[in-house]
Amino acid sequence: MNNAYPETPTPENEPTLSYAPGSEERRSVQKRLRELREQTIEIPAFIGGEPVYPEPTSEVVPPHDHQHLLGRVHQSGADEVEDAIDAALDAKAEWAAMDFPDRAAIFLRAAD
DSSP, X not given: OOOOOOOOOOOOOOOOOOOOTTOHHHHHHHXXXXXXXXXOEXXXXXXXXXEXXXXXXXXXXXXXXXXXXOEEEEOOOHHHHHHHHHHHHHHHHHHHHSOHHHHHHHHHHXXX
């Protein structure tokens, strides 16, 4: 048992950007959107921290342009669920052996 009482860091908001016409942040976002529009990405499932590409896939399209394909998301089935359960069970002992502050740090990083 660990009697540590870790101190939760105070959350900090990111700066608020205006994205006003002519602003650098607006130009940057528009440039990146143009770049992404030229790509079609594959979106895997992740099991045990590794990407997997099961079939079937579903198409991902923007809500305003259903003719434009942004990517394909791979749909997990029963086999992937079994693999995910096995991966979770494999990680269970290591997670249980980890000190509380180390486990808490993982959640704090995820929340950041």
